[in-house]
Amino acid sequence: MDKVNSITTRWNGLHISLAGRVELCRAVITPLLHYWTSVYSLPAAVINIIEKRMRNFIWGHDDINLKMHGLNWKKLAAPKEEGVREVIRSNSRFKIGNGNTIKLFLDPWCDGNFLSDFYSYRVLHRLSRDKKKNIGDFIDEGQWNVDLIPVELHQFFFQYNIQGGADKFYWHETHFTFKSAWHACRIKIQEVFWFNLCWNDGRPRWSAYAVLVLQNAVITNTYLQQKGFSLASKCVLCCKSIESGDHLFCCCDFSWKVWMSLVDICHWILQPFDSIQALALDYALKFKVNSTRTKFYRMIFTATLYYLWKERNARLHNDFYTSPNDLAKCVFWDTMDILGVCLQYVVSGF
Template sequence: MCLAWDFLLSKDRIWVAWFRNCYLKKASYWNVVVKGSSSAVWRSIVAVRDFIKSNYRFQIGNGQKTKVFLDPWCEGKFLSEIFNRRTLGCLSRDKNICMSAIITDGQWDEGILGNTTQDLMQAFKNLLMIAGEDQLQWHTPPFGFQKAWEAARVKNQEVTWATLCWNGGRPRWSVHAVLIMHRAVISHDFLQKRGFALASRCYLCYNEVENVDHLVCGCEYVWKVWSFLSHVCSWNLHRVFALADLLLQFDQSQRKDVKKIIPSLFYSYTIFYMVGEE
């Protein structure tokens, strides 16, 4: 996001000039096609352009940095998305024309805009005119990184196991618990999905294939540990074979000591299992 912002503002930096000469040339940032050979940095810069179009607005100064047809200055859209070719042809037939061509003494040239329709003329007049060079501005100033983050991030419903993983304890335990929830621990099924050819079998019971559900609660030896803890701590757990069902029992529990110990249990058991398997 910050790199795209610096790139659009055309700051006097070597990397900005290099990217423009390498990837843009005569094209526009807003419609350039990303090639397979493009760098990861350039891909990340191009990936946020739709977000920038919808959350930023153009301020016209001398008009030398803003293209009439190639920049989405009209409410985040290109003129070609709003007006037909005949209407735009009355303005100019040069696709690379800049705003400076229709600005005279800091004002819109009525002689040029007078040849267009009333709607197109009003679109130009709705732009904010400023002194100096053209600028990009956050749609609701002042700009803040928190505002940009809240607008850019994908907001999903909070998962029910978030409090179980991050409810106290060491960060190492919590991170490992999150990996289990995302099924990202290096179990046999995790390796098989990535092309490793191996025969899967639980190291403890030798009866079932090794996956997250089996490692956490499906294995009969693992469930003996859960049963022992349930008896000692009065948790009242019921036999389950899936991680989701086990989490549902913990989530419904009102006891804080139950929820605090879950990350440490997941971490300790998995490390024990991996070491024993080695």
Template sequence: MCGIAANVGEQILSLLGYNAGCLPVRYLGVPLISSRLKGSDCRALVDRIIARAKSWTCRALSYAGRLQLVKIILFAIQVYRSSIFILPKAVIKQIEQTLRAFLWKGSDLSTRGAKVAWEYVCLPKKEGSLGLRGLEEWNRAAMLKHLWHICTDKEQSVWSSWIRTHLIRANNFWELKIPGECTWAWRKILKLRPLARANFKFRHPLGPLVERYGERLIYDSGLGRNAVVGAITNGAEWDWPTAPSMEWMEVKNATPGDFKPNPMRDDFLQWGGDPSGRFSVKSAWESIRSRGPEVEWHRVVWHKKAIPPHAIILWLAVRNRLNTQEKLCVHGIISEVRCVLCGQGVEDLDHLFFSCPFSERLWLLLCDKCNLPWIQRSWVESVGWMIQNSKGKSLKSLIYKRMFAASVYAIWRERNTRTFQDKARHVSSIVYDMMFWIRVKCNTLHGLSPSQENRWLQRSWGISEDVFWPW
């Protein structure tokens, strides 16, 4: 209680039977604070994410399984809080550290041994990454929703109405200076305006003149900075400024004679980050996120019919992030680099895929199923060949991509089984499993053309004839 004497406050509490409290208190799951948000205020959020990550104790979870848990569950825990506050950087760092540790090491949450730097993991798949989102960028995108409500939600929201009435008043929101004394939350919202302004588009015939014509024209006209296009209209006719300005004359002459203002239309704002003009957090994130170059191989790794455990191992191989013996030797972890599959060559990516006699035999057995001639190539050349020869949506292209990913996955798994469990499987047994994986996925297709090539592949792989039905 504020603004009253201490003895008066005690009397009120005594009469009402309440106890005096202090900020911060929790309301609707978030802390109510009178100062800036501190790391201690978000401790419960961080602890909840850590506890949830540690609850999945099954060591059999693959990278692909943990990736789905990070995307769907762990990341979602912070979404509500991120849409209300700008989270402190220390909190964002703790949360991302937990997500990164769980992705690469599981529920142990070890911070060592990440395969790929987190900033590269948080890029779209077409840019060669896993499609996660950076928490800081997502937090800012979610907060842009408040700016959108301030500018567009004229009557429905009590909060936005209060902001316009008591904080913005008659000022231009975009030009409003950050007050020396204002709440931490309001200051953070005002600091987001440069991010929003690039995508907030006022539409003619009504709206700020600055957005329509630029600051120089407004200065020449003698109108105020907050003037709207309605200031140069008179009903359904134009009322151009009389200022002796060449720029204004150019605007007047460039306006078609049949283009008249519509006084019955209200101001409206469009979000430039989406073709529909409607704001969404997803499109806001897309407009402000970090970007990387698009990679050609993403269609080979992340196509719609990809098997997730296969895809992520192939992704690591393409990025040269598999811990082969050759790489471990370079870092001084081991001294022997002999391939465990053939017992002869040096185990690196070129040898494993597909120069090793064991892996070459496995790959050639699959190539025979496609009547595909194959010559020995380096790993980089093999990836390039697959990019060029698996384009399109034909059954052949789909089988090429699936058997490529399945081969990399099966070879790497067999290598690990022999290295850590001292168990070995025959090539024919591994190929049988791979054909089963590919066949099951292909059986989910429908509406394929019953061409001679597709018929031959369907019989060769044992795929159901239902794939040719239109339903």
């Protein structure tokens, strides 16, 4: 924990973006945690504390600067885990050799299940009164000793072959990896339609903020009101309506002028929508074929969401204003700078 604290403390002074903080946790702290858990049996409390430090670092939260977390940890680290003990039990198997290292009652040697999952304690009590009894005590010369096993358990025991030699504990009949464990314990959810739209070749900060927008996790005034904060909700871009995610990025007069300026610059068709989800769905369906042109439009989408949020914060905190047309130009040229190729667009007014 001291090592994690020293790492995050050193990073806090570097003014790293949200996407950068997520990537540092993924590429540096998470591998350290994987190594420690492969060498030591870390208590669950220690792992929870390390994850808490990672959450606080990602959102810029510390003892002095109290920051609100836009997404809870389960969503941020999705797909979420079900728990290590249950995963190991349901995805690990025993190969019975001599049975001297496998506990009869305490190990899940029955295809990932305990013997008590199949029989009552009354039946098991006749098998043995010693809870720490080994399976090897019921094996004689490489075979089950029928004299020591109750008759009603014969069929159950005989379905498990005795291999001979040392007992083996294996994972899914393949070599154990953290990847296989992650796939085993994660809850498989439906893929979101905006995955390829957000995670493109643009700047990581664009993708990170686009995901927050589409997850309705951007900390707007409406979001704060839902969390119990008492404050007036007014859009700083148009000064006409409440500041919600859908309004700020899609329905606001200022935002729509930015989108329309990009339509004029890039020459594509865009119709009005009442939610950012609907706009993203239309965008994803139009530009789903992988090509340089499609890649360009996807980056335009994420960059626009980022620059709209940046403009909102500049007006709110710094009293700095940019016109819709100038903001659209920033989006366009920043995207062109990343793409690194000359697309055949007629750019009027530039």
